[in-house]
Amino acid sequence: MARIGIVGGGAFGTAMACVLRRGGHGITLWAREPEVVASINRGARNPHFLDGVDLPPGIAATTELGAAVEDAEFVLLAPPAQHMRAVAASLENHLEKGIPVVSCSKGIERDSLALMPEVLEEVLPHSPVAVLSGPSFAREIAADLPCGVALACADPALAVRLARALASPRFCVHPTGDVVGAAIGGVMKNVIAIASGIAAGRKLGENARATLVTLGLEEAMNLGTAKGARPGTFFGLAGVGDMMLTANSMTSRNTSLGFALGEGRALKDVLAERKQVTEGVASTPAVAALARRLDVQMPVTFALERVLAHGEAVEAVLAQFLARRK
DSSP: EEEEEEEOOSHHHHHHHHHHHHHHHHEEEOOOOHHHHHHHHHHHTTTTTTOOOOOOOOOOEEEHHHHHTTTTTEEOOOOOOGGGGHHHHHHHHSSOTOOOOEEEEBBBOOOTOOBBEEEEEHOOTOEEEEEEEESSSSHHTTTTTOHHHHHHHSSSHHHHHHHHHHHHEEEEEEESSSSSHHHHHHHHHHHHHHHHHHHTTTTTHHHHHHHHHHHHHHHHHHHHHHHHHHGGGGIIIIIIIIHHHTOOOTTHHHHHHHHHHHTTOOHHHHHHSSOOOOOOOOHHHHHHHHHHHTOOOOOOHHHHHHHTTTOOOOOHHHHHHOOOOO
């Protein structure tokens, strides 16, 4: 069995620690919060991010990055997307050359407009980079419910090796070579989930939500192909699979945030109540800026940007959510 480091003690990092530990792997999980580390080490729980879930025995947690990745065969990175660069930079001196890193964070950097694998390739140039993406709510993974995801890596042999190491009977991992497509799919599902939640909160009906999600998938594919992704990726787990899950469930932090906005609540008030990051809030204006840079028309994303980044009232932009603009 492999020795695997996990960087990020939030819900998804903890859930992946559960999956891999059940598979017999040696797991050390790094968390920034000492209280999270203490809860995992003393009681095999993470009540701060996965309340009520019993973790499998044998997961070691630490606040020391070096200890988390020491002797690791590969490392999963699951910090909030806007912290990926800083976390990866801190990791550089602790990571041996050639050790693969797998991005589990679904976002786009606000300032550089870089996807997470692009950030990692820049900061960790001596590490092969992969992306894990697909319909995967952390609580269900931690509870050992069935799940299917995509593992994208430019090196086909490494993609297969990592997929086999991560896979288990209830966690199916499908290797692919489309790193950009997997990353864009993970970003866009959060953006469109907020729009879908707004429609639900405004009681616009299921027809409207289905329309938004369909148009959102089209926007994801258009943006992805402009970045060099394969169109077919967006009809798989990292595309439509992830978007169907996230944009149609109130379990999603992004959908529930959109719902609150649709009901008329202020964005700052909703965010103030949350311990966990809602990735779509930061990603939406970054996606819109990237689309303009690449001359890609994304009317749903542009309309949502007006709400999230410019404070416009939902009522002022609702029509744009459902109107196709060429």
